[in-house]
Amino acid sequence: MNEEKNTIMLVDGMALLFRGFFATAFRGNFMKTSKGLPTNGVYQFMRYFLDAAEKFSPSHVICCWDMGSKTFRTELYKEYKANRSEPPEELIPQFELIKNVVDAFDIPNIGLENYEADDCIGTLARQNSSDNDVLILTGDQDILQLVDDGIRVAIMRKGIGNYEIFEKETFAGRKGLQPEQIVDLKGLMGDSSDNYPGVKGIGEKTALKLIQEHGSIDQILENLDKLPNGVQTKIRDDRDMLELSRQLAEIKCDLSVSCSLDNAVWQYDKKIVESKFQELELNNLVKLVN
Template sequence: MNDNKILIVDGMALLFRAYFAQSYSSRRLEDGTPTNAIYGFIQYLFDAVNTFNPTHVLCCWDMGSKTFRTELYSDYKANRPDAPEDLVPQFSLVKDIVAALQIPNIGIEGYEADDCIGTVSQKMSKYGHVYILTGDQDMLQLVTERIHVVIMKKGRSNYAVYDLDFLKEDKGIHPFQVVEMKGLTGDTSDNYPGVKGIGEKTALKLLAEYNSIDGILHNLENLPKSVKAKIEADLDMLHLSRTLARIHTDVPVECSLEECSWEVNLDTATTLFEKYRLTSLLKMIG
């Protein structure tokens, strides 16, 4: 049972990465529908399958920009530009391709793909080792002895695979401290500020000494005056930033191990891959 290797794909992370890597490509269908991002997405997916040899694969997606986080903080991700016009029609098409490969598409309105990934990864880790394929460093908070986060680096088949040891070696923190770091420093890509004036270096030093934000707050009197003043001035944002950073692992999504078994029906896949002019990619798994 524990020999299972479950690959959980961060769908949007892969699709956006594929789009920008393939932006030079004019790959389109006869009706003009662009397919460059889909082509790159499938390449990345098959590269990962060939690298990690999973027994099971599933894919998680964002289901719109409105989530419980935007309700908590209206500026959350407000700095993000709209998706490129020629990427938009590929959102639904790529899910059709994923489904043709008999990979479950998982997403739920009101939550981010991160929360679905967090929930499913914990459930699936009972059955084997989980590998989360993403470009999102926030996922590092999910690392356990049985959950590994695979960060895609520049180029194809170039990964940093984080387990507990490598996370401590590379980042100097434990998984739970990923959230504590975000609370202190904020996250510019998600557009929440943390504590104004506290950078990564200071945050790492504070967490090394006091372990957590709660530990820091219990020792405010021992902090340098300037650091103490910054934290006290931004206490509400400190707590809010930590809340925004924390991935929920109790989202109401279901996916059984059997549903995500990696067994491609080449006949079914070939029909759809021919329709979208992607058949050259099937040889990567054939």
Template sequence: MTKGNEQMELQMELEMDGEKGNRLLLVDGMALLFRAFFANSYGGSVRRTSTGVPVNAIYGFVKYFMDAVQRFQPTHVVCCWDMGSQTFRTTQFEGYKANRPSAPEDLVPQFDLVKEVVESFGVPNVGIVGYEADDCIGTLAKRHRDDAHVFVLSGDHDLLQLVDDRITVVIMKKGQGNYAIYTPEFLLEERQLTPQQVICVKGLMGDTSDNYPGVRGIGEKTAHKLIQEFGSVDGVLSNLDSLSKTIRAKIEADLDMLHLSRELACIHCEVPVELDFSASSWAVNRAQVVSKFEELEFRSLMALIS
């Protein structure tokens, strides 16, 4: 961990200690679940109940989830989920995320079961067909930033575009309890970018994970340099004459894809999510959670809710 990151984490802890207002934790459920699955399937060995139900991802999910709750001390919690592979982005670009492999067989039955676990904590599960979890997170973060300081928990760096003075993005790093905590100041310190410029960089360089190309031949280093110099994609396009012939030719050849990639990278923050803020209050019914843990044979996790 860098010195700057250590200082930022310390600053965040001090701010939270002195903060008497609400704190809303928005959890990227699928990001946690996939991370937990692969972290808890050593050598192909998958934790199962005595009846053979795979629960390794849920087990790890609970550990990640509770670590974040203990660390950030939320007053309100919501868990957001993807609702299938077809979204408005696949309508815009057929190849969007088309390179993603199918979910591992042992993970599939855990998709619905993990939501039952989340419900046992009294935490709302939110997902809207046609949108991604990122869009639900962005919508709720913007909607409730005046009701609470918002903490977004994920491993997805696309969410850094949401950062502002009331929205902090917490990126999970390797190892449980290891986080990079992004405020506008730390994002600028680490990447020399503003939240809006995160979108512009992705528009230029594309995203191999989400399978959209950006401008062919422009990688992260060049995209970052262009945005730092000209401020935005629009700034780059307004200064094409000052670019090298090679870079200009690449941009002009892929102009339509540049605009589309920038649009695909942008989190939609006006999703029709229906959620009463008070319904997300963190108030655990221990007996309810214990019952679900007993069903899944999570005896070793009982101490997390004592």
């Protein structure tokens, strides 16, 4: 029965930290400690996180992180995410700081060199979804490809406490395709935020229509001669980039990462958390853990 299942919340740490940093930094308010350490990203991360923990009542929580900008994707395509600027200097010390705060809650921090947080999330979601309900907390639409039986995605919207929840039963009705088809969609249209092009001249509208009609890139390639001439030419001319873009878009779900659920139970020692908040002079957060 459903109520016997655990709810495992997988947190996309970088998505929350970046979002929290930029949501507060636009006013030039970096919330520094008396020693000059910026804490605005950490503060807002915790507000997002504690709101989600209250709303979704997880039994277990795991936080996943990128481990630097070099990954197997940048090896495949050196322009991958090359359009991203360096993180602001006020954010840099907060990368380690937030992990210390997550530690204070006794939540596992998971990351693997050469892979992105998404790949760790995908792997842990697949490992745990047959016997548990998995909820992924993120602001990143790429993760929607992981929606499946036992895996829901909560996309954070503007402000705090606003979420758009995606689950398998209603996904196709809302998005016009199945979660796993997102990889092929992005293979065709590319992704400007991750800086890979897909097939030159094929935008979202055409890509969506092709996937809806044929189901997958493999089926499109099998029926290439039945497509309009212009589309045929574009795909033939950019076949290598099509394959590469699909590879870049796909979240890996078979990494050698695991996390024992015994180590991820959502319960914390209030005194340890309060003393961490006080150390960082984040006294406004203390009342949120009462």
